[in-house]
Ligand SMILES: Nc1nc2c(ncn2[C@@H]2O[C@H](COP(=O)(O)OP(=O)(O)OP(=O)(O)O)[C@@H](O)[C@H]2O)c(=O)[nH]1
Ligand SMILES: [Mg+2]
């Protein structure tokens with residue numbers, strides 16, 4: 457459910473207990489990142505007897521994790537400041553709820569598209585949640601919905617404070633393992649509190665000056681839901697690095713772009729400034745949404761810049 461240093465909170469039949477790692481795993485975890493992560497299915501050896509009905513103490517170590525089961529999905533990113541290391545934020549998650557605000561903080565399509573790429577790479581189903589629709593804004597929600605519908609990504613609209621769209625949000629979470637991601641201050645924790653009364657997650661302020669969130673959620677933590685399922689709340693991100701993706705891979709990760717690339721004059725066309733590019737033609741004819749093409753160009757450019765910096 458959560459990890460603090462080399463201690464882990466594990467959901468067991470007896471309740472949630474704090475566990476350490478058995479020696480061999482501990483050595484591995486000391487030398488390698490993401491050996492045990494939130495969402496992992498593990499076997500635990502009980503180190504102390506627990507009496508039925510006993511009040512479990514949070515800081516007491518009751519067990520040792522000795523086995524980790526294979527992961528069927530994961531949300532990965534390059535570790536901050538150590539980009540060559542894969543940081544697995546959470547594993548065995550069914551769906552990624554990408555929470556954006558219509559404003560406060562500013563809506564960023566490029567960030568949504570980066571999350572879509574990470575979801576695809578990690579075998580998670582993405583769902584876009586546009587929160588704070590109670591605020592006056594200039595986004596064209598219908599158009600956004602169409603854009604994402606065209607690549608089979610569904611979008612829901614909510615307001616955590618005005619209680620709009622919460623039944624749908626709860627329905628999406630029910631009986632699934634979900635992770636909520638997005639910029640700081642988009643309302644991830646607020647939305648979870650609004651559908652699950654017992655959670656009482658800490659909620660932050662939006663800075664009047666920068667219109668940004670104040671990084672309130674500090675750790676990745678999984679929570680059981682009373683209506684079935686589990687949800688992982690995460691700290692907001694300004695930026696999402698893409699793990700194991702090169703600039704040249706991106707053209708396969710935008711499905712609408714991949715669909716046209718066979719018709720380009722050059723087989724290795726990057727759809728940037730090459731002549732005879734079928735993708736650019738499709739954009740001009742609005743067969744591909746220009747917003748998505750622009751985000752493709754922007755992220756490709758960013759990845760190219762990162763790659764040349766590394767060389
Ligand atoms: N107007 C409006 N404000 C909202 C809504 N949802 C959340 N907020 C406000 O946005 C601010 C940030 O909410 P949080 O739930 O802490 O945001 P978060 O995404 O969890 O932020 P981090 O934990 O920092 O990543 C709080 O002041 C909330 O009251 C909404 O639907 N409408
Ligand atoms: Mg939060």
Ligand SMILES: [Zn+2]
Pocket residue numbers: 717720721725726727728730732733734735736
């Ligand atoms: Zn092309």
